[in-house]
Amino acid sequence: MGNVPATVKHCLSYEQLVQDFPWLAHWLQEEKHALTHEYPEYVKIVEVGPRDGLQNEKEMVPTGVKIRLIDMLSETGLPVIEATSFVSSKWVPQMADHTEVLQGIQKHSHVRYPVLTPNMHGFKDAVAAGATEVAVFGSASETFSLKNINCSIDESMLRFQEIICSAKQQQIPVRGYVSCALGCPYEGHLEPTKVAEVVKRLYELGCYEVSLGDTIGVGTPGSMAKMLHTVMKEVPHSALAVHCHDTHGQALANILTALQVTALEMGICVVDSSVAGLGGCPYAHGASGNVSTEDVLYMLHGIGVRTGVDLSKVILAGDFICEALNRKTNSKVAQARGECW
Amino acid sequence: MAAVIRFVHRSTFSCRMGHQCLSSSCSAAVPKSVQVGSSAWKALPERVKIVEVGPRDGLQNEKTVVPTEVKIHLIDMLSEAGLPVIEATSFVSPKWVPQMADQVEVMKGIRRRPGVAYPVLTPNLKGFQEAVKAGAAEVAIFGAASELFSKKNINCSVEESLQRFEEVTKAAKEAGVPVRGYVSCVLGCPYEGKVSPDKVAQVAKRLYSMGCYEISLGDTTGVGTPGGMTEMLEVVSREVPVTALAVHCHDTYGQALANILIALQMGVSVVDSSVAGLGGCPYAQGASGNVATEDVVYMLHGLGIQTGVDLTKVMDAGAFICRSLNRKTSSKVAQASCKL
Numbered sequence: 283m284g285n286v287p288a289t290v291k292h293c294l295s296y297e298q299l300v301q302d303f304p305w306l307a308h309w310l311q312e313e314k315h316a317l318t319h320e321y322p323e324y325v326k327i328v329e330v331g332p333r334d335g336l337q338n339e340k341e342m343v344p345t346g347v348k349i350r351l352i353d354m355l356s357e358t359g360l361p362v363i364e365a366t367s368f369v370s371s372k373w374v375p376q377m378a379d380h381t382e383v384l385q386g387i388q389k390h391s392h393v394r395y396p397v398l399t400p401n402m403h404g405f406k407d408a409v410a411a412g413a414t415e416v417a418v419f420g421s422a423s424e425t426f427s428l429k430n431i432n433c434s435i436d437e438s439m440l441r442f443q444e445i446i447c448s449a450k451q452q453q454i455p456v457r458g459y460v461s462c463a464l465g466c467p468y469e470g471h472l473e474p475t476k477v478a479e480v481v482k483r484l485y486e487l488g489c490y491e492v493s494l495g496d497t498i499g500v501g502t503p504g505s506m507a508k509m510l511h512t513v514m515k516e517v518p519h520s521a522l523a524v525h526c527h528d529t530h531g532q533a534l535a536n537i538l539t540a541l542q543v544t545a546l547e548m549g550i551c552v553v554d555s556s557v558a559g560l561g562g563c564p565y566a567h568g569a570s571g572n573v574s575t576e577d578v579l580y581m582l583h584g585i586g587v588r589t590g591v592d593l594s595k596v597i598l599a600g601d602f603i604c605e606a607l608n609r610k611t612n613s614k615v616a617q618a619r620g621e622c623w
Numbered sequence: 624m625a626a627v628i629r630f631v632h633r634s635t636f637s638c639r640m641g642h643q644c645l646s647s648s649c650s651a652a653v654p655k656s657v658q659v660g661s662s663a664w665k666a667l668p669e670r671v672k673i674v675e676v677g678p679r680d681g682l683q684n685e686k687t688v689v690p691t692e693v694k695i696h697l698i699d700m701l702s703e704a705g706l707p708v709i710e711a712t713s714f715v716s717p718k719w720v721p722q723m724a725d726q727v728e729v730m731k732g733i734r735r736r737p738g739v740a741y742p743v744l745t746p747n748l749k750g751f752q753e754a755v756k757a758g759a760a761e762v763a764i765f766g767a768a769s770e771l772f773s774k775k776n777i778n779c780s781v782e783e784s785l786q787r788f789e790e791v792t793k794a795a796k797e798a799g800v801p802v803r804g805y806v807s808c809v810l811g812c813p814y815e816g817k818v819s820p821d822k823v824a825q826v827a828k829r830l831y832s833m834g835c836y837e838i839s840l841g842d843t844t845g846v847g848t849p850g851g852m853t854e855m856l857e858v859v860s861r862e863v864p865v866t867a868l869a870v871h872c873h874d875t876y877g878q879a880l881a882n883i884l885i886a887l888q889m890g891v892s893v894v895d896s897s898v899a900g901l902g903g904c905p906y907a908q909g910a911s912g913n914v915a916t917e918d919v920v921y922m923l924h925g926l927g928i929q930t931g932v933d934l935t936k937v938m939d940a941g942a943f944i945c946r947s948l949n950r951k952t953s954s955k956v957a958q959a960s961c962k963l
Contacts, residue, residue, distance in 0.1 A: 320853075499959070502925025503884055531918035531955030532925070535880040538849055569959040577877035584848020584878070614877030614911060618845070618904070 321541050322551040324588045326361055327575065328493070328523060331603070332383075333364040333398060335560025335572055337376050339607060345379040347606045349386040354599040355557060356390045359591040360575075364417065365395040368404035381411040396457055400431060405445045409452065416449060417457040418442045420484055422477040423466035426497070430461070439483055446488040458489030459525065463509055464501030464536075467565045474512035482516040491521050493554055496536065498565050499529025503539040510540060514547060523552035526573050528612075529563045533573035534581055541587070553578055558600035559612025574613035576600060668892035670929045672708065673916060674839070674869060675701055677944070678729075679710040679744060681901025681913055683722050685948060691725040693947045695732040700943060701898060702736040704936035706916075710763065711741040714750035730757040742803055746777060748790045755798060762795060763803040764788045766830055768823040769812035772843070776807070785829050792834040804830030805871065809840040809855055810847030810882075813906045820858035828862040837867050839895055842882065844906050845875025849885040856889045869893035872914050874953075875904045879914035880922055887928075894919055899941035900953025915954035917941060 371378030717724030
């Protein structure tokens with residue numbers, strides 16, 4: 283904008299930036315805003331980078347790096363960090379070191395470390411490895427369910443029921459995921475009632491929380507609002523989370539929509555995100571996937587929502603993993619605070 | 624009016640397993656009071672006008688100097704995409720902005736589509752006169768809400784710049800040429816930091832009073848979030864009718880679409896954007912700048928809002944200019960549609 287002379291160049295390392303513009307540090311911390319009443323006071327961030335993020339990265343990440351990443355994230359104030367996945371290493375080689383990772387991380391008392399468990403076998407391995415929380419992954423789309431986990435929605439629910447029953451006996455909380463909540467790469471648009479049905483089933487089986495995933499990032503604020511409105515007729519808002527992909531750049535707008543409290547409905551207050559936006563979209567080569575934790579935090583803090591998370595420490599964790607993966611961050615906040623090239 | 628809700632209690636969260644989970648879940652409190660103004664899912668405009676700034680604001684901030692015929696072809700492609708307003712070029716001194724040195728050739732070379740406006744930037748009376756001579760039928764002037772930014776950007780104080788602009792708007796009025804006003808740094812300044820919404824409102828009001836038919840509010844460094852956007856728009860819309868306001872969001876911190884959504888919820892129905900997200904942020908190396916038209920249109924169409932724009936044709940124009948610039952698109956929609 284404007285006639286900016288080409289000679290204006292600012293070399294902005296994060297530290298420099300904060301030094302020169304102290305107001306920015308204030309903005310990056312939790313800034314109270316007069317209009318916080320439109321949104322929840324507090325939003326829980328569920329960090330999925332080490333699992334969902336890394337699972338979709340091409341580079342195989344050494345166990346030591348995964349552990350270090352999780353340890354760095356544990357220092358940021360993030361309340362939940364999805365650590366790994368107890369799936370067969372035949373299907374997901376990236377997660378083959380699940381036991382070593384779970385046993386190698388420094389578990390902070392105020393942080394939870396759920397792990398994915400697609401079946402009883404995985405669940406037993408997870409418990410044996412010390413897992414204290416697990417997650418199960420359903421789908422609102424039949425075709426996606428068949429292609430992704432090799433069974434129908436009904437069959438998957440039977441599997442999950444087994445896991446949840448066993449988890450209940452061992453006092454292990456179970457989180458549910460529903461993918462394709464705003465669209466399926468095979469079936470296209472899905473009716474919100476169909477999504478609500480699957481969410482309700484997981485909730486009634488015993489999941490304490492169900493995360494609604496916009497798997498291919500096709501959702502927009504309109505479809506997000508409609509879907510949530512329908513789902514919230516079946517499941518209380520406090521048991522819901524949103525897991526937005528940024529494939530079409532819509533993630534933050536969709537998250538904002540989900541959080542907004544209206545005269546008729548409460549807002550969602552749990553958001554999944556991935557440090558540095560790790561994890562591309564497997565359905566569109568070169569496209570982005572998970573929304574970055576840094577960008578979500580920046581927005582939430584800007585609207586006066588508390589998260590308990592230190593953005594600058596998340597940026598550092600993002601820097602670390604990007605260097606290890608030899609890739610650029612997908613986070614715009616991390617890009618903006620700039621490196622001198 | 625915003626709904627007023629007070630969250631009173633933080634409820635500990637009893638999970639379905641029958642035992643207390645960690646209480647760091649959401650504050651699922653009962654609202655103390657809810658004032659239902661025009662809230663609920665705030666009514667969005669039925670139609671949004673997209674002001675395409677790629678050929679001017681976008682290219683101006685690209686390092687590679689673009690040949691005149693490439694600029695002309697880009698504008699022609701954008702005209703075919705249904706965009707109602709395309710900022711074509713800038714009548715500033717080529718000494719300052721070499722990218723826009725071919726301003727006259729561009730103006731004369733483009734195929735003007737009926738019903739499409741092609742405003743050009745005119746920083747002063749001289750620029751205005753040259754623009755009119757070259758066939759401009761609409762012009763734009765650029766103020767700032769920050770004194771320091773004004774000094775560094777256009778070498779004078781905000782007041783001095785407004786006096787210059789008065790000359791332009793006076794001449795434009797006499798010539799029957801509409802004038803669009805821009806205010807930069809509305810949500811933060813790279814030099815001054817936080818900018819007071821009152822200052823933004825003051826400058827916007829001056830531009831509006833001197834005859835600008837529309838005021839585009841620019842988040843120049845993209846630092847704004849929906850919180851700041853809400854506050855700023857509330858103050859500005861007391862001085863300038865919301866129907867005469869536009870938002871010009873930068874995506875430097877990834878906040879642009881969220882900020883635009885909030886603006887729409889507050890009644891704004893004009894959005895500036897740049898094809899392929901052309902135009903980096905000059906204040907942070909490697910950071911992104913203008914929000915991509917493709918991503919904005921995707922969101923608006925997804926919301927059922929009419930724009931008159933053909934997204935596929937915008938993507939074609941974006942692909943063309945990126946090839947010419949030998950750079951990747953900054954539009955996520957464009958990236959996603961590229962399946963190898």
